[in-house]
Amino acid sequence: MLLDKTLIPRVAVEQMNQVHDTEIEILNKLYETIEKFESGEGSIEEVEQLFDEFLKDVQEHFSFEQGLMEEYNFFAYPMHRGEHDRVLMELNQLKKKFEKEKDPHLLKEYLSKIFVPWIVNHVQTMDTVTAHFLSHFVK
Template identity: 35%
Template sequence: MALLYAEQVEYLDVEEMQATHEEEIKILNEVEKLATGYIINKSNLSQLEEKLDEYIAHVKEHFANEERLMRKYDFPSYEMHKTAHDMFLTDINYAIKQWKNSDDVKKVINFIFKSPEWIVLHINTVDAPTAAYIAKKMALEEE
């Protein structure tokens, strides 16, 4: 069983955004699998830490790319969307800081296990309309 399934979120009209979300969900589920193994067996800590670093880097690149697309196509709700990204990054950075300061990886694991709810809500209510707007702008560009 996975932490999150791609089918739980809206399919986006911009393929680049869709592919990014699918890849991120895959990485998140890999983190969850390693985290569960670590919690049960206290093993694979280095693999878990590497996968967490990969996930965090992916999230940052994902958000930066969406923000670039929103600016390029003059998305009217850019500030609201960027604020949602910034709040998520603040939360994950806080969890990482707690993890690094206490050397207790469970601090960030707890955040990861709670994040699917935010991800589904954000994609379905914020990213989907953003992608629809950008897709229309892209189509006009192609004409």
């Protein structure tokens, strides 16, 4: 397992917690698939497929939060959105590099050294503040 779900703080909007839980499940599945591939089992196609699934999930996760922030005029929307956009750009660059080099180690490095610390910190800070604000309108 790459990231234990309990390390992600719970926020004040339950739907956001559910989105985070699903993302961590896909992230862990992707990580296991990479490790399986490295030990000689499984195929690169399996890794590619799960990485695409992960990317799609991250996009949906960010769009979901952005939709709520826009709907309820969250005061720090541009800042929160900027952070999402930055990470999506990094992930798209990673996808391009991975498609060219077909080296799952690239994914493993990024996920463990950059994405995991980022998501833990992001939920702890921006998502927590955002959810607190949103919890006055949504459950």
